[in-house]
Every structure is written in structure tokens, then in C-alpha cells.
Amino acid sequence: MVNWIWLFFIVISVVVAAATGKMDTVTQAAFDGAKSGVTVSFGLISIMVFWLGMMRIAEDAGLLAKLAKALRPIVRWLFPDVPKDHPALGYIMSNLSANLFGLGNAATPMGIKAMQELQKLNPDKETATPAMCTLLALNTSSITIVPTTLIAIRMNYGSANPAEIIGTTLAATFVATAAAILADRWYRSRAQSPPAKPPVQQGGRHPNTGSGVTGGGELV
Amino acid sequence: MYELFSQLSVWMIPAIIVFIPLYAAVRRKQPVYETFVEGAKDGFGTAISIIPHLVGMMVAISMFRASGAMELMLSAVRPVFDWMGIPSEVLPLGLLRPLTGAGSLAYTADLIQTYGPDSMIGRIASTIQGSTDTTFYVLTVYFGAVAVRRTRYALKVGLFSDIVGFFAAIFICLYIFG
Numbered sequence: 090m091v092n093w094i095w096l097f098f099i100v101i102s103v104v105v106a107a108a109t110g111k112m113d114t115v116t117q118a119a120f121d122g123a124k125s126g127v128t129v130s131f132g133l134i135s136i137m138v139f140w141l142g143m144m145r146i147a148e149d150a151g152l153l154a155k156l157a158k159a160l161r162p163i164v165r166w167l168f169p170d171v172p173k174d175h176p177a178l179g180y181i182m183s184n185l186s187a188n189l190f191g192l193g194n195a196a197t198p199m200g201i202k203a204m205q206e207l208q209k210l211n212p213d214k215e216t217a218t219p220a221m222c223t224l225l226a227l228n229t230s231s232i233t234i235v236p237t238t239l240i241a242i243r244m245n246y247g248s249a250n251p252a253e254i255i256g257t258t259l260a261a262t263f264v265a266t267a268a269a270i271l272a273d274r275w276y277r278s279r280a281q282s283p284p285a286k287p288p289v290q291q292g293g294r295h296p297n298t299g300s301g302v303t304g305g306g307e308l309v
Numbered sequence: 310m311y312e313l314f315s316q317l318s319v320w321m322i323p324a325i326i327v328f329i330p331l332y333a334a335v336r337r338k339q340p341v342y343e344t345f346v347e348g349a350k351d352g353f354g355t356a357i358s359i360i361p362h363l364v365g366m367m368v369a370i371s372m373f374r375a376s377g378a379m380e381l382m383l384s385a386v387r388p389v390f391d392w393m394g395i396p397s398e399v400l401p402l403g404l405l406r407p408l409t410g411a412g413s414l415a416y417t418a419d420l421i422q423t424y425g426p427d428s429m430i431g432r433i434a435s436t437i438q439g440s441t442d443t444t445f446y447v448l449t450v451y452f453g454a455v456a457v458r459r460t461r462y463a464l465k466v467g468l469f470s471d472i473v474g475f476f477a478a479i480f481i482c483l484y485i486f487g
Binding site for chain 2: 091136150194205207222230239249251253262265266276
């Protein structure tokens with residue numbers, strides 16, 4: 090998909106430039122674009138370094154685990170067909186709390202672990218379960234408390250107030266997530282698929298007592 | 310309402326960066342500065358690893374704008390968007406957002422560069438980019454990891470939430486910053 094989009098932009102640009110006689114402008118634009126790409130990425134370094142440092146403190150202090158635990162009632166409500174003590178719930182909570190802090194790199198492995206656990210509950214391995222679809226809905230709408238990348242870019246281009254979009258981003262992400270949850274609930278009720286019967290786990294573990302993202306490692 | 314949103318934006322970061330180290334130091338007796346430095350090391354690599362993606366996408370988008378192709382595409386939808394009071398420049402962002410994370414980030418950076426970060430377009434673009442994730446990427450990675458082929462309604466839910474998020478971002482910005 091991304092290959093075609095990229096190709097589309099470049100090919101159409103050259104075709105239109107040829108038709109309008111703007112070829113030298115477009116060539117110049119290609120080099121300018123490359124330069125902007127590097128400038129923007131370099132601008133991200135300061136915020137990324139700072140934010141990931143902060144997040145390591147949060148992680149080591151067990152704050153992410155605390156947040157994950159606080160999400161438990163919501164997760165239980167969103168995933169009614171996952172058994173109460175199933176490890177999948179622990180990974181889902183870690184995934185959501187990492188997303189909240191904008192830690193995409195930590196959220197994805199947790200999300201994949203959650204998918205693998207949900208797959209164990211799946212009677213038909215090639216078809217998604219409602220629980221999987223709910224996890225996807227939450228991840229595609231992704232609530233983030235602080236949009237660090239955007240703040241960095243705005244800062245780079247000399248914004249008078251780079252952080253002023255935090256409030257609007259929170260509101261928009263909240264609406265998007267609410268829409269995802271509503272749509273997911275609607276499809277769930279329409280599908281009326283019987284809840285998957287999980288195999289009884291030997292020595293059931295309680296993943297929610299782990300410590301968030303770093304603690305997630307303990308669950309493996 | 311504007312006051313509430315601006316206070317939220319003003320206080321969010323200071324609140325986080327005071328609370329986290331304070332909690333870690335007082336309640337957990339952590340060497341907060343050393344922990345900070347340890348975690349911060351990852352930031353450099355993360356930012357640098359974005360360069361190839363961003364260069365590739367910004368070249369394509371920069372060419373698309375300079376050639377006049379962007380204007381050609383936008384002129385087709387402009388009447389409808391004008392009628393709704395939405396700047397049509399953000400439409401390509403709405404189309405790119407679910408498809409490619411690097412592409413939509415590049416387009417956002419391009420809009421901020423062209424119109425300024427504090428313009429309405431710059432604010433709307435920042436809000437759209439920050440408020441949802443790349444639906445197709447998430448679906449590919451998550452379902453790919455467990456080899457699920459029939460994804461049922463997951464894509465529809467993801468795209469529905471993207472559309473709602475897109476218009477929510479626009480109207481919230483128009484209302485708050487308008």
C-alpha cells in the first residue's frame with residue numbers, strides 16, 4: 090500500500106510538472122523535501138531523548154504498572170469474553186498504558202503478546218475473535234496524553250506555543266476512541282458470536298501484578 | 310472553553326515532569342537522574358531511525374506540492390470544504406493518516422512549514438496527526454503476528470474511528486482556536 094502511495098506522489102508530480110513546465114521547480118522541491126526530512130527528524134531528537142528519559146523513571150517507579158492496574162475495570166468491561174485471570178488481560182492493560190504515554194515502541198510488543206494470548210482462546214485460528222477486534226479498535230484510535238512528536242515539530246518551526254495542541258488532541262483522540270468503542274460494541278452485538286471457551290490454564294498467573302512495560306518482560 | 314483547553318495544554322507537561330521524578334524519588338527511593346539518563350539514551354536512536362522514512366515521504370510530498378498536482382487535487386474538493394468552513398488543505402492528511410504514519414507525519418510537517426505552526430491549518434494538522442494511529446499498519450502488524458486472515462469488522466471499525474477523529478479534530482480546533 091505505502092509503496093503505491095509513494096509512487097503515486099512522485100509519478101503524478103513529474104507528469105503534472107511536465108505538463109505545466111515546472112520541472113526545475115519540482116527537482117528543487119525533491120532536494121528541499123529531503124532536507125526537511127532530515128531537519129524534522131533532528132528536531133525530534135531533543136524531545137525524544139527527554140521524554141524517553143522521563144518515561145524510564147515512570148517505568149522503573151512502577152507508574153506504568155499502576156496505570157495498567159487502574160485500567161483493569163475498563164478492560165474487563167471491554168473484553169467480556171476473556172476469562173478474568175487470563176494473561177491476555179495483563180498484556181492488554183500494559184499495551185493501553187504504554188499507548189497513553191505515547192510509548193509506541195513499548196506498546197506494540199505488548200499488543201502482539203496480547204494478540205498471541207487471545208489467539209489461544211480462538212476456536213478458529215484464521216478468523217479474528219471479537220476480543221481481537223476490540224484490541225485493534227483501541228490501538229487504531231490510540232489515546233495519547235502527550236503528542237511529543239507534534240510538539241517537537243511545532244517547536245522546530247517556531248511556534249509561539251508548541252504545546253497548545255495538547256488539549257485539542259486529547260479531545261479529538263477521546264472522540265475517536267469513543268467512536269471506535271461504540272462501533273466495536275455495535276458489531277459485537279450484531280455478530281452475536283458465542284464467547285470462545287478458553288482452555289483451563291495450569292497454575293493461572295496474574296499478569297496484572299507485573300510492573301508495566303518492564304514488568305511485561307517478566308510475563309514472557 | 311478555550312480557557313479550559315489552554316490551561317490543560319499549559320499544565321499537562323509540567324505536571325507530568327514534576328510528578329514522575331518526585332514520586333520515583335520520594336516513594337520508591339530511586340536514583341532519578343541516573344534512571345533518566347539511562348532511558349534518555351534510547352531517544353537518539355529512535356529519532357534517527359525516522360530519518361529514512363521522513364526523507365522519502367517529504368521528497369514525495371514536496372514534489373507533489375511544487376508540481377501543482379496538490380492544488381489540482383484540492384481544487385476539486387475545495388467548494389465542498391469551503392461550504393463546510395474547513396480548510397481543504399487538511400483533506401490529504403485525512404486520506405494519508407490511516408494509510409501511512411510516515412507519510413502523514415511528513416504531510417503534517419509540510420503543512421506546518423508552509424502555513425506556520427500557529428495557523429489554523431497548522432493546528433488542525435497537528436491535532437489530526439496526534440489523535441489517531443495508522444490503522445492499516447496496526448492491522449497488518451497485529452493480525453500478521455498471529456496469522457489471522459479473516460479480520461471481520463476490525464478494518465471498518467478502525468476506518469470509522471479515523472473519519473470521526475478527523476472531523477472531530479477539525480471542528481474542535483475551529484471551535485477552540487477560532
